[in-house]
Amino acid sequence: MGYPKDLLVSRAVIKHGSYAIIPPAGLVNNVIPGFEQCKVSILASPKMGASFVHYLVAMEPEGRNTRGFGGAGIETFVYCMAGKIKAHTEAQAAVLEAGGYMYCPPGDKLFLQNLADNETQLILYKQRYEAVEGTQPWVVVGNVNEIAERIYDDMENVKIIDLLPTDLAFDMNMHILTFEPAGSHPFVETHVQEHGAYLFSGEGLYYLDNEWIPVKKGDYIWFGPYVPQAVYAVGREKLSYLYSKDCNRDAAL
Known part of the structure; x- marks a missing residue:
């Protein structure tokens, strides 16, 4: 990145417990266990007042998640903005390209692997599932297109x-x-x-x-x-x- 070329300014607005606006210019990469060859930015978390966690992920070629994401009461969602990935649980797999997505219920872990020769861009989400007696969510795969x-x-x-x-x-x-x-x-x-x-x-x-x-x-x-x-x-x-x-x-x- 090097030395700044101008005054240090930002459009970010953070009102803890109320709202936040986070522009891309201020994002930093976070090391998340299980994410290999990935640039991961945590966009929202309970530390700002959110009840969920939102991520922006850039998966490099050969990028993947090897430990699984979610499970143990945590439901997850992945959306592919660009590129191509394999998204799977132990029982179900899907190939997602731009506009593709997968929801995983709280009993399953989500695994991700970049299938593209270049960078794949993802949005990831997780939250703790609130159960209702007699119901159980299921894996959902689709494409907005x-x-x-x-x-x-x-x-x-x-x-x-x-x-x-x-x-x-x-x-x-x-x-x-x-x-x-x-x-x-x-x-x-x-x-x-x-x-x-x-x-x-x-x-x-x-x-x-x-x-x-x-x-x-x-x-x-x-x-x-x-x-x-x-x-x-x-x-x-x-x-x-x-x-x-x-x-x-x-x-x-």
Whole structure:
């Protein structure tokens, strides 16, 4: 990296327990046991107030996870942004390319291996599963390019894709939300759910805890529970992001 060429500045905004915006320029690599020939950045964790952990992973050729990821009550999710990987549990395997994903239930460990000759880019996620009696989630494999978009809240210029089933066995979901230029949320949301969002494309002005903050492709946003939130898409490109959501469970006492 070398010496800085200008003043040390950052667009990062971290409000512990409330929200965070993390641009790519400030990310550092973390050594995670089991990840070989991988550059791993931890985007969100309980240390900032999140109830989950989100990662950005660049797998070099021959990169892999040899110890498994998750299991023992921890559910996991992997999304392939670019490249090609083999993702598997002990019982099920899939080859994922751009747009491909796999969800693994809390009883399974997820193993990953880069199949590309160059770098593969992944988003990883894990959280502790909250069980409901009589239900059990299952492995889900898919590709967003094979799923039809649906109109979001009766607005033609905003589309959503659901990646996981809405079955009560699942206590989380992943969605891709896409705003055409000038698209926006229909209202400022305030809710118990928290989100982690990685921006695939475009630019926007995000309303977070009574502040308007510019965001763009490559940024990561963590939204804490009950933080007022909404966005306007700005610029010439679609604003699109993958985001996590906890769901299908009551609030604990």
